[in-house]
Amino acid sequence: MLLTDHPPILETRSCSWPDESACAAFASRLAGATTLFPSTFIALAGPLGAGKTTFVRHLLRALGVQGRIKSPTYAVMEPYEVQGRTVSHFDFYRFSDPREWADAGFRDVFAMPGLKLAEWPDNAAPALPLPDWRLQIEPMDTGARQVTVHALTPHGVELLDP
Ligand SMILES: Nc1ncnc2c1ncn2[C@@H]1O[C@H](COP(=O)(O)OP(=O)(O)OP(=O)(O)O)[C@@H](O)[C@H]1O
Numbered sequence: 001m002l003l004t005d006h007p008p009i010l011e012t013r014s015c016s017w018p019d020e021s022a023c024a025a026f027a028s029r030l031a032g033a034t035t036l037f038p039s040t041f042i043a044l045a046g047p048l049g050a051g052k053t054t055f056v057r058h059l060l061r062a063l064g065v066q067g068r069i070k071s072p073t074y075a076v077m078e079p080y081e082v083q084g085r086t087v088s089h090f091d092f093y094r095f096s097d098p099r100e101w102a103d104a105g106f107r108d109v110f111a112m113p114g115l116k117l118a119e120w121p122d123n124a125a126p127a128l129p130l131p132d133w134r135l136q137i138e139p140m141d142t143g144a145r146q147v148t149v150h151a152l153t154p155h156g157v158e159l160l161d162p
């Protein structure tokens with residue numbers, strides 16, 4: 001068998017977000033779908049300014065998070081408690097030291113139920129578990145975003161058709 005660095009992709013969907021309201025609508029649908037399950041892990045890929053944090057903000061708002069939603073670029077993780085659930089927003093942009101993974105207690109966060117959302121996931125591989133979705137956001141010249149969802153787990157496939 002040929003070994004590769006990449007997990008098998010179970011299913012792929014593509015769409016376009018012409019503007020931020022399309023991103024908000026998508027985030028809201030996903031937010032609703034995740035409330036039906038104890039744990040979901042979404043990895044968010046794409047270049048600087050693609051709209052990863054924007055997507056997470058819309059998703060958190062849809063879940064009912066009020067107040068300021070900070071980008072966790074410096075803290076690496078921002079935790080939220082909403083409707084009795086833990087939601088953890090990670091940004092691994094500045095993450096480089098694997099020891100930080102254990103020291104910061106991220107292993108425990110991923111071992112607990114809850115919704116986990118991670119920007120720049122490749123910077124924390126191989127410590128990260130397999131995400132249910134890898135959501136790739138690519139800005140187009142027009143300002144629209146080309147979006148690709150790779151479902152990497154059976155749960156991720158379930159989330160494709162909420
Ligand atoms: N679908 C969209 N259409 C047009 N503009 C968008 C869309 N989504 C986000 N934007 C805008 O693009 C910018 C994206 O910034 P954001 O901080 O979300 O990017 P990011 O991917 O998190 O970047 P970083 O890698 O630095 O964390 C915001 O100004 C937002 O308003």
Ligand SMILES: [Mg+2]
Pocket residue numbers: 052053054071091119
């Ligand atoms: Mg961001």
